[in-house]
Each structure stands twice: as C-alpha cells, then as structure tokens.
Amino acid sequence: KQKTAYEIRLSLVGSEMCIRDRYQRRVRGLFFRHTMTKPNKPPKKGISVSSLTSPDKDGWLTKQGGSWKNWKRRWFVLKSDSLYYFKLKSDTEETGIIELTRESVVREEPKKKKFAFSITTSPDAKRIYYMFPDNASDTQDWLNALNNAIEKKKASGGGSSSGGASASSQTNNTNYQGSSPVSPSYQTQNNYSSKPKGSNPRDKLNLAKDSIPFLQDQENRVLEFWMIWSESIPPSEDLQAGFSIDYHLAVSASMEKLTWRTAGPQNIFIQKMVDFFWNVGAPESEIDRLNDVGALINPMKIGSWIDMSSKGGMDGGWFFPVSIPIKLALEAADPGEPATKLKQWADKHAVETCFSVGRDMGAAPPRQTEFRIRLPGADFNTQFKVANDAYESFGFPPIPAEALTILKSSNLAGLNLSIITSSDGFVRLGLLCPTPNSETVRRLCNIVGGNSFDALSALQGSMSSGGPAYVEYQYLNVGFGYGVYKEGFDVVFHYEIGEEKAE
Numbered sequence: 001k002q003k004t005a006y007e008i009r010l011s012l013v014g015s016e017m018c019i020r021d022r023y024q025r026r027v028r029g030l031f032f033r034h035t036m037t038k039p040n041k042p043p044k045k046g047i048s049v050s051s052l053t054s055p056d057k058d059g060w061l062t063k064q065g066g067s068w069k070n071w072k073r074r075w076f077v078l079k080s081d082s083l084y085y086f087k088l089k090s091d092t093e094e095t096g097i098i099e100l101t102r103e104s105v106v107r108e109e110p111k112k113k114k115f116a117f118s119i120t121t122s123p124d125a126k127r128i129y130y131m132f133p134d135n136a137s138d139t140q141d142w143l144n145a146l147n148n149a150i151e152k153k154k155a156s157g158g159g160s161s162s163g164g165a166s167a168s169s170q171t172n173n174t175n176y177q178g179s180s181p182v183s184p185s186y187q188t189q190n191n192y193s194s195k196p197k198g199s200n201p202r203d204k205l206n207l208a209k210d211s212i213p214f215l216q217d218q219e220n221r222v223l224e225f226w227m228i229w230s231e232s233i234p235p236s237e238d239l240q241a242g243f244s245i246d247y248h249l250a251v252s253a254s255m256e257k258l259t260w261r262t263a264g265p266q267n268i269f270i271q272k273m274v275d276f277f278w279n280v281g282a283p284e285s286e287i288d289r290l291n292d293v294g295a296l297i298n299p300m301k302i303g304s305w306i307d308m309s310s311k312g313g314m315d316g317g318w319f320f321p322v323s324i325p326i327k328l329a330l331e332a333a334d335p336g337e338p339a340t341k342l343k344q345w346a347d348k349h350a351v352e353t354c355f356s357v358g359r360d361m362g363a364a365p366p367r368q369t370e371f372r373i374r375l376p377g378a379d380f381n382t383q384f385k386v387a388n389d390a391y392e393s394f395g396f397p398p399i400p401a402e403a404l405t406i407l408k409s410s411n412l413a414g415l416n417l418s419i420i421t422s423s424d425g426f427v428r429l430g431l432l433c434p435t436p437n438s439e440t441v442r443r444l445c446n447i448v449g450g451n452s453f454d455a456l457s458a459l460q461g462s463m464s465s466g467g468p469a470y471v472e473y474q475y476l477n478v479g480f481g482y483g484v485y486k487e488g489f490d491v492v493f494h495y496e497i498g499e500e501k502a503e
Contacts, residue, residue, distance in 0.1 A: 046093035049086055052077045057145035059138065061085075062113075063131040070227040071113075071218055076131075078145055081153050083119070098129055102154040106146045108139065115139045119146065201247045201498030205230070205260075207462040208249055208497065212258065213455075214310040222308045225280065229260065229306045229316065232276035238268040239502035246303075246321075247497035249463070250472070252490055253449030255456060256310040259492075263303025263321050270294075273304045273318060280316060282361035289359070290318055293332045297324055297357075305358065313484030319358025319370070326371075329357040333369035338394070338421035342371065345393045349376055349386050355416075366422040375415045383415040384408075387431050390417060396429045399473050400489055406443055407433060407473060418472065422480075430474035432494065438467065444491045460495070468493040 052058075057078040062071050063085065074085040074095065083098040101122050109116040109130060116132035117139055133139055209215055215223050239245065245264035251257070263269070277287055294302070299320040307315040326346045333339045346352070356372040375383040391398055399407060410433055418430035436444075445453040460467065472492040481487035 047084055047097075048092040048094075049075065049077065049089055050092075052079050052084065055079050056149060057142060059133065059142075061131040061133050061142070063129065065227075070223070074131075078149060081149050083146070100146070100149050100153060102150065102157075104146075104150050104153075106143055106150070108143070117143055201245075201500050202236075204463045204497050205247055205249075208459060211459045211462040212255065214256075222312060222314055225306065225308065225314050225316075226260070228279060229276060229304065232272045232304065233262050234264065234268040234272055236500050236502070239265070239500070241502050243502060245500040247500070248494065249497055250492050250494045251456070251459065252486070252492050253445045253447075253456070254452050254486075254490075255449070255459070257307070257313070257485060257490075257492075258309075259305060259307050261303055261305040261319070263301055263319070266294075266300060266302050269302050269304075273302070276304060277316065277318075277361045281363055282316070283363055286359075286361045286367070290361075293359070294320075296331055297322075297328055299324075307485075309484050311484040313482070315360055315362065317358055317360035317362075317368075319356055321356045323353050323355055324357055325353055326351065329354050329371055332357050332359050333371075333421050334365075334367050334423040336421075336423045338423075338426045341393060341426075342419060342421060345390055346373075349389070351376060351386075366424040368420050368422045368427050370418060370420045373417045373419070375417055378413065380408075380411045380413050380415070383413060387415060387417055390419070391429065394419070394426045394429060396426070396475050396477070397489075399431070399475075400447075402447055403444065403473055403489070403491065406440060406447075407431070410436065410440065416470070418474075426477060427480045428474060428476045430472040430492070432470040432472045434470055436468055436471040436493070440471065441468065441493065444471065448489070448491045456493070463495060463497055465495050465497075469496045470494040 055077045057076075059076060060073060061076045062073045063076075064071055074087060075089045075091070077084045077086070081100040083100065084094045085096050085098075086093075087095055098119060099121065100119075103122045105120045107118055109118045112118070112130050113132045115134070115136055115138070116130055119129040119131075121129075133142060209226060214220070215226065217223065234245065236245065243265045245262060248261040250259040250261075274287055274290070277290075297320060299322040301320070301322055303319050303321055305317055305319055307313065326343065330339055330343060333342075351373055354371045354373045356370070358370045360368045362368075375386050377383040377386060388398070390396075398404070412434055414434045416432040418428070418432060420427040420429070441456065442453050445451075445456060449456070470493075472494060474490050474492050476485060476487050476490065478487050
C-alpha cells in the first residue's frame with residue numbers, strides 16, 4: 001500500500017495509524033458513567049481564522065513548543081500587534097496568541113533551524129518563541145512585517161513591557177484500586193515546577209527521550225508520535241491531593257525498542273487518552289471497546305503506552321494498572337485458544353488476579369492483550385516453576401542457557417509474568433525479575449545487546465536512576481515482529497522514571 005504523508009505505521013500489530021487532524025473525540029464522561037458523544041465539530045469560541053480579515057501577514061510557520069521542545073506546523077496570522085496561530089487554516093479557535101509590545105525584539109536564528117527567527121516579547125519575558133517558514137524569502141517577509149508592527153506600537157506609545165502569549169486549549173459499583181508498590185509503577189503536557197531541570201518526572205521523561213539516538217532527527221515520524229503521546233498526559237495541576245501520575249520506560253538491551261507508559265487517576269486521564277488514540281487513527285470500535293471494558297472493571301487508575309523501534313515501529317494502547325480478577329481481565333482479550341489456555345494455566349496454579357491488563361489500539365486485527373501477573377510462591381524456585389509451566393503450556397521455548405544462568409543466580413523472589421495474547425495465537429511471553437544489579441545488566445547486554453552497556457548507562461543517568469526496577473527475559477513469537485521488532489529472545493530493562501504528586 002502507498003502511504004500518505006500523514007500515516008504512521010503501527011507495526012507490532014501489523015497495521016497503520018494515521019495522525020488525524022486534532023479534533024476532539026468525546027468519551028463517556030467519567031469513562032463509564034455517561035453517554036459518549038462525538039460532536040460534528042469543535043465548539044466555537046475565541047478567534048477564528050476567517051474573522052481575521054485583511055491581515056498584515058499570514059502563512060505557515062513551524063513553531064517550537066514551550067515545555068516540550070518539539071516543532072509543529074501552524075497557520076500564523078499577524079493582525080496589528082497580535083500574532084495568532086492555529087492548527088488549521090479553517091480553525092474556529094486560536095491555538096495561541098503572541099502579543100507584541102514596544103519592547104519586543106525579532107531576530108534571525110540560523111543556528112536554531114534553517115530560515116528560523118525568534119520573537120522575544122519583552123526583556124523580562126519568560127519565553128522566547130522560535131519558528132521558521134519554508135524558505136529564506138518568507139523569513140525576511142515575516143521579519144519585516146513583525147518589525148513594522150513593533151514600530152507602530154512604539155509610535156503609538158501603547159503596549160506594556162510584559163507581553164506574552166495565551167493558549168486556548170452506571171455500571172459495576174466496584175472500583176479496582178491501584179496495584180501495590182510490588183508491581184512496576186507505570187508511570188509526561190506541559191507544566192513544569194520551579195525545581196531544577198531534571199528533578200521532576202516530566203523533565204526526566206524528556207531527558208530520556210533526548211538520550212535515544214534514533215529520536216534525535218526532528219523529522220522522524222517516530223519522534224512525532226512520541227510528541228503527540230507526551231502532550232496527551234494531563235497536567236499536574238489537574239491532580240487532587242492523594243493522587244499521582246506515574247512514569248515508566250522499558251528499553252531493550254540493544255536500545256532498539258522502547259515502551260513508554262504513564263498512568264494516573266481515571267477522571268483526568270480518560271478524555272486525553274481518547275483524544276490521543278483518535279488523533280493517531282485508532283478505530284472507533286476500539287475506543288468503544290476501551291469504554292466497555294472500563295465499564296466492567298471500573299479502575300481507579302488508567303494509563304496509556306506507546307511502543308517504538310529504531311526501524312520505525314510504532315504502536316499504542318491503554319492499560320489498567322490495578323488488581324483485577326483474571327475472569328474480568330479476560331474480557332479485554334479476543335476469544336480464542338490463547339485466552340482459554342491462559343485461564344486454564346491460571347486455574348491450575350490458583351492465580352486469581354493480575355496487576356495490570358492492557359490492549360493495543362491498532363487499526364486492524366489481530367488485537368493484542370497483555371496481562372501482568374505476580375507469580376505465586378514464597379521463594380524464587382517455587383515462582384520459577386510456575387513460570388516454567390507457562391512457557392510449556394503456551395508453547396514458548398525455554399530461556400536460553402546463558403541468560404537462564406544469570407536469572408537463576410539472582411535467586412530473588414518477586415517474579416512477574418507478562419503474557420500477550422491475540423486471536424492469532426500467543427504473541428509474547430516475558431519473565432520479570434526485580435532489581436538487577438549493574439553486573440547483571442552488563443552481562444545481559446553482552447549476550448543480546450552487543451556494546452550497548454555504556455549507552456544504556458547514559459540513558460539511566462539521564463533519568464537519575466539507580467538502576468532498573470526489573471529485567472524482563474522476553475520472547476516474541478515469529479510473525480509478530482512485522483519487520484520492525486526483534487523476534488525471538490530478547491532482554492528488556494524496566495525503569496521507574498518517577499511519580500508526580502499534587503502540589
């Protein structure tokens with residue numbers, strides 16, 4: 001199939017996502033309690049493009065974001081001393097406004113980006129706005145128009161020295177609570193505290209992204225996917241006392257595959273999650289499925305995740321990081337032999353709950369559902385025996401001997417199992433072992449990651465992490481890598497980036 005300029009490949013499920021125009025798709029209120037409606041168009045408010053007749057200058061510019069330093073193409077309209085910007089030329093509401101003052105300064109910024117220029121609204125402005133057009137002549141036209149507006153402001157004697165910008169922007173009565181600290185905490189909008197850079201989870205998330213080699217190209221579609229996802233995370237100001245937003249990163253030993261996760265209170269996450277899925281092209285039927293499963297489980301905490309790889313793989317979905325009876329969790333999965341075998345294995349070993357269930361939001365089947373389970377038993381050997389039975393029952397090969405030796409040398413209880421099912425068979429199985437030390441990480445990198453230990457250490461340092469919370473001995477079945485993910489055995493390190501609490 002010939003891809004358009006706006007399509008994103010959703011590789012783990014062998015389908016595609018497309019980045020839709022950012023129009024909001026409404027979900028059922030508190031996710032499970034009200035009727036979901038989808039408006040024909042966004043509500044009209046603010047300034048529309050069509051109302052700004054006879055502008056001094058208009059055109060497309062690519063602007064750098066404020067907190068997340070990503071670049072986005074916007075339609076700009078200069079009218080008198082106000083520079084409006086919109087996501088589309090047909091928008092009925094501005095995305096933001098840059099108010100020019102008599103002290104504003106506009107200058108070229110060739111070192112920032114080709115054809116780039118900046119706007120500083122006042123000497124004490126907290127932000128400098130960077131943007132660029134498609135060619136050099138447009139840069140000069142914009143500089144002339146903006147400087148003319150500033151000169152007119154000076155001549156009129158109007159304007160303050162503090163200019164800036166404004167942005168527009170009944171069912172089951174059981175609420176399943178967040179899982180205990182024993183499980184990995186799955187733990188990024190645009191609100192930062194006054195703490196030093198890198199001291200809060202949102203900073204750490206961004207710094208981690210900046211340390212990944214294949215995410216350094218600003219034109220990379222995978223980076224754009226990450227940016228859209230990061231913008232969907234609710235601001236910390238939405239949190240109420242006693243609640244938190246968690247951030248988590250899982251990275252393969254080779255650093256060629258990443259999984260980013262965030263989770264928080266249902267009431268502030270659900271609409272932004274649905275908007276994200278809608279924006280990247282998730283089918284409406286799967287958004288409805290999210291509502292249906294949510295209505296059944298009614299979790300207090302929910303989250304979103306994205307996968308990506310250096311080969312262009314992208315995937316996204318939702319998860320509920322709460323304790324859920326297996327019977328209920330299986331409602332998230334498509335029926336078939338894998339779901340049946342999982343239930344049989346769980347019954348055999350008296351596994352009654354999982355601490356997380358999630359599902360992908362790909363554009364086409366087969367759908368994949370992940371279950372995370374704490375293995376029963378008081379010691380490593382008992383838990384490993386149950387895990388080994390899962391490998392045999394689900395038809396996965398055993399962990400390779402060299403890696404198995406490292407696993408057994410840890411001799412740590414607290415093993416978890418990650419099981420991914422689909423209607424086409426079992427997709428992936430992973431055994432998670434807690435708190436691997438630095439030597440274990442180095443040895444595992446040597447087995448599957450080549451010379452990646454130093455790069456992994458740099459990533460770990462960017463997050464100010466003392467080390468992985470878990471190491472996962474993982475096997476992806478043949479046929480489910482779709483050319484962009486490594487099939488067969490791999491090692492994945494899970495990091496808890498941090499927890500953001502209400503101020």
